[in-house]
Amino acid sequence: MEKNYKLTLAYDGTRFFGWEHQPDKETIQGKLETVLERLQGHPVDLIGAGRTDAGVHARAMVASVRLDVRRSPEEIRDYMNRYLPDSIAVREVKEASDRFHARYNALGKTYRYTCFTGPVKPVFDRKYVTLLDFSPDIEKMRQAAEILRGEHDFRAFCGNPRMKKSTVRLVDTIQIEERKDRILFTFHGTGFLQNMVRILVGTLLEVGRGRWEPAYVREILDSKDRKLAGPTAPPEGLCLMKVDY
Template identity: 45%
Template sequence: MKTYKMVLCYDGSRYNGWQKQGNTDNTLQEKLEKILTEIAGVETEIAGSGRTDAGTHAKGQVASFRMDWKRTAAELLTEINGRLPEDVGALSLEEAEPRFHARLNAKAKRYVYTIWTGEMPPVFWRKYSFWCKDELDVEAMKEAASAFVGTHDFKSFCANKRMKKSTVRTIYDINIEQKEQRLVLSFTGNGFLYQMVRILTGTLIEVGEGKRSPMEMEEILAAENREAAGFTAPSRGLMLDEVFYEPYGKGTEMP
């Protein structure tokens, strides 16, 4: 039995997120496990590096699974891609260490959120961005974002009000860059809470709109109350960009 590491990309528009659920089979994990089971001839489970929400996309989701496969990893990759739907692609596949686990071994993740700015609607980007018609103060958003870099309790930015585990996380970097009509927010950290990136984004948008001051961010963190933070930005603008398995900054490309 071999352990495999696979990197995936997908358009999450029509899926109910990554994690399989009891009330639907329309999840990415469910679809992939069905394909792997068909190939292996026995029930095969797959673990993802993170549980992306319904409607969230991925450019570099990492998954791990175990399979008794006699041929090469390249042949297995071809077999998998031949069975995947057109909105999911396996980018790479390799044999990993026996104990490798996509989620447990991850050291850091980078999520990217795309905001479409301007008066014209994002016709070709409508499934991959959140449209803000009003002009945003990008410099104020950058100032506000700097308050989140470092190790903090992000309870105010967690949508799971019943969260019993630690809500302390470390954000290594937040980068905000205007690319023509797209304002791209990049968040890199050692882990993220349920809807944390979307709530951080919604809060920064409110700063950009002048509804909040950058100086309020430390107060929001200290409140440890979801009601203190901004709105939850829609899932369609969010993408899991990359997962790191070395300490961030060591052997990785900095944003």
């Protein structure tokens, strides 16, 4: 009997071309679907809570999938982990209600972006941080973050220039913390546009380096013009931490 499952996934996105399957490219969804097809005996349709960009990591991406297998959720998890590369892990498999849909039912997401500002490059988590060659002004970035926080049209922070649908999103948390040689940006919101977290970080860092005053981010928002916002920060510092349902 076919059942619906909720999968919680962790991955090191370094060597992947992002979440979404693409012909002839290694993607997270592609790897997972290959293993599930092997388990199921025919192609399956894995639905992710969202799409992460090439090089972006996840500690708890969520996906849903319908399977007809005589295995317990733990057995499905162990089967998948046996055949997945070391850089992708299925943390949990749970039976879900028949109506559960990882994308449509997602209520919110938490992303973490980590910058490293120390004098000596980090060795052991070097693939999970973005190196900065300057020490940004944390207070100014917090002032700018306060302006960006809330419900806005984030069109200026959208990486897809042909985005037809609404670009209004609610970002209720933008937290900036210093921890030794690291700066952690934590974002929580109901949803994020393509590249949005990375463009927000790229913009905050321009404020942090003194190129722009914090108040300028309001002009960027109002402009709805991607060209006015900062650069798209590199993918390696970004990690999807949690999806709320």
